[in-house]
Amino acid sequence: MSTELILASVIFVSIAFILVAVFMLSRFVGPKNKNSKIKNSVYESGVTNPVGNTNIRFSVKFYLVAISFLLFDVEIIFMFPWAVNVAELGYYGLIKMFIFMGLLFAGLIYIYKKKALLWD
Template sequence: MGELGLASKYLPILILAILVFVIGLSMIIVNQILGLKRPYPEKLERYECGLPPSGEPRHPFSVKFYAIAILFVVFDVEAVFLYPWAVSFGKIGALAYIEMVIFIALLLVAYFYAWIRGAFRWE
């Protein structure tokens, strides 16, 4: 397949991407020109789920929050790997079973290590 064939194959996608970009940019420009601008104190105030704002908006989060979020993602990804393995369990054989046992053992070691280090305690 030559250069012309490849270019003609992706030309509709390129045209669509350009069209989407132009439409999106034109909407932003039209909004800036025609949009209503009536600022008032309540509108410029930060929003906190319908409650009156309290405290500084730029207070730092605890590192524990990020550690628990990362641990959640790691152990959630485990389920992503377990599901296809469980669905094709009958076809994959003993080697795949042993590999999954090793994978789960490593995850359990990591889980208990995080537990012992106090990563799951919210203080």
């Protein structure tokens, strides 16, 4: 058996032991709350007695806006490193960023034409 394998095994077993010990310690040391009527009651946004049916369907536009936000938010992850290295990339990097921004702009136009941003 190699020393790397023995070291990896010892580290794995040590981490597993530490995790089990932490969970057991938190179970014994942590606060113990008995089930009570107040603890098990419904509480939503400051309202203790909800009114109406909770099985209502949401509009798909909520999800479209959320996905659109994520799409355009993730673009910043790609733009920041480009902005830091723009001098090193030169015109080639500038052209690639214009293509990237053009594709994102085309996506924004598509979302606008599908009227996903309108709240009727």
